[in-house]
Amino acid sequence: MAFNQFMHPKNRYKxxxxxxxxxxxxxxxxxxxxxxxxxxxxxxxxxxxxxxxRELSKCLLRNDFNLNVELPSDRLSPTVPSRLNYILWLQDLLQCLPTQNRYVVFDIGCGSSCIYPLLGVKLNDNWTFIASEIDAKNFEYAQRNVTTNGLSERVLLHQVLESDNLFSPLGDTDEVDVCMCNPPFFNSKDDAEKSWQRPSANSSCSGDGKEMIFEQGGDLAFAERLLRDSSKVKGRIKWFTIMFGKKLSFTSFKLKLKTSGVSALTSTEFCQGKTMRWAVAWSFIDTLDIDKIPKSQFQLAKSQKTDKPLTFRCKSSTLEDCENAVSKILAELCISFETEHVGHVLFKFKTSKSEWMHNRRKRRLETFKLTSKRLCDAERKCVQRQDTTSEANSQQKSDVQFECLIFLSHNNDGVEAKICSNPMLKEEINAISVHLKRRI
Known part of the structure; x- marks a missing residue:
């Protein structure tokens, strides 16, 4: 599936x-x-x-932004449209801040291209960048790209050590409006190779190990390190942001942020071609109006999507038989319900997401346990870890109740059943419908 339709609305390549x-x-x-x-x-x-x-990126930067860059063959070559999405999202985040004559952005790990600072200052006359880089070759090329384009006064580069605090380039006095980070996604070489070998992968990777691999735990571990370090400079940086290459890391980190005492939290998606990335922003300022931040195109499309009622024809020929069968099924599922009779039969009941969360996955795990030889330790740990994350996420929503309706009515072919609910309960309603289709 191509995601270009969900690119940032201001992205020129959309x-x-x-x-x-x-x-x-x-x-x-x-x-x-x-x-x-x-x-x-x-x-x-x-x-x-x-x-x-690499050649396409150089062409686009030269043709569309008047930027001349050198990109080494053994380092990551950035795709321009996706990098542009990140910069445009930073613009959205800055709408929450009072209008200023000058904005300072801090880029953690600018890479050899230094693409975020270069794009940022080209698109915004009142932006300046501070950027850090640990790799000597990347730093050399980044410095050359900044100098070649005459932007040394607006982009200040710092070479740092891997052991340094992530915010060490800021010194004791610099104040920053927003920091950005595109961390290594993978936790090992094997992890990276598995990703590149996926059938859906439609891009190459020529990066150095340090650019792609963070051995302490990939992008999630790097994000947790960023969060720890951010608490030490929360009075000097207004927005903290980070991009993820794995959705599981993204959702896990968002859950962690909700219990970390941050004052503002928002997220987005970066879409280009067949690739989607996820990003999170948080702040320790409690006066930010995050309603000013536009929702991403993907979030808007998702919120506007309406699910049609699940409809099927019943085997039973009378409403009474169908009603009795539905009542029995809901009772077996321990679901309390009410009924109304107005020319048709209407069942009303409420349920929460946490009551049904990932039942199919849990049933599959139980089945695997019976034939444990078919389930390797790694796979079992993966399933259990995903369950833990999902259950923790659902626990916060356990008090949220969603109303569900089951209509039973006559038509020309007999008795028809319709199930309507909140789209968030799709898995739960599908489970109920399986019972209904078999028995009514």
Whole structure:
């Protein structure tokens, strides 16, 4: 599935994707990477080829932002549209702050391209950046890219040690409006290789180990380190943000933030092509009006989605038989309900998400336990860890009750059943419908 429709609304590539044909005409080094479909004759680029990705990024930065950058072949080559999404989201976050003449952004780990600071100052005349980098080669290229583009007065780079506090480049006096971080996603080389080998992966990876791997636990562990360090500078930085490459890390960290004493919390998605990334922002300022932050395009689409009632024809020929069967099924499931009779039969009952959370996964785990030889230790731990995260998440919502309705009515074909509920209860309602379809 392509996610381009969910890109940030201000992203120039959302409605005008890169024209590979025109770029090939202007940039000879990119021309050799443009291929044409045999069927449609349309130009395309193989994003699994790291050289093609690197040349495309250089072309877009030069053509659309007047930036000349050098990208080493053994380091990560950033995709410009996705990086642009992050910068545009920072603009959204800054809407919560009082209007200022100047904004300071801190980029933790700028990489060889230094793409976030370069894009940030090009798009915002009143932004300046402080950026850190631990890798010597990355720092050298980043410094060169900043100098080549005449931006040394607006982008200040610091080479740091891996053991340093993440905010050490700020010294004792610098105040920052927002900090950003694109951390290593993986916790080991094996973890990274499994990700690249997935059938859905549609991009290459040519990065150095330190750029992609944080051995202490991947992006989640890095985020937890950032949170610990952020509490020490919370009076000097207004917004803290971090991007995730794994949704499980994203959801786990959001849950941790909710119990960490932060005053404001928001999140978003960065979408490009077949790739989705997730980002979280938090602040220790209790006067921020986060309602000013626009929802992401993905969140808006999700909130506008309405599920149609689940409808099926009953085997029983009379309303009375169907009503008795439904009553018996709900009673067996320990669900309290009320009924109304107005030409049809209406069952009303309430349930909470936590009562039904991941029942299918739990049943599957119980089945696996009976045939333990089929379940390796690693897989069992993975399932149990996901259950723990899900149960912890659902516990906070255990008091939230959702109303569900079951309509039984006559039509030309007999008795029809319709089940209506909040979309959040899709798994639960599907479970109930299985019982109903079998027995009424």
């Amino acid at each position: 409605h005008e994707p890169p024209d590979f044909e025109k770029l090939a005409e202007c940039f000879p080094n990119f021309r050799k990477h443009v291929q044409h479909s045999k069927r449609t004759k349309k130009p395309f680029v193989n994003f699994r080829n790291p050289n093609a990705v």
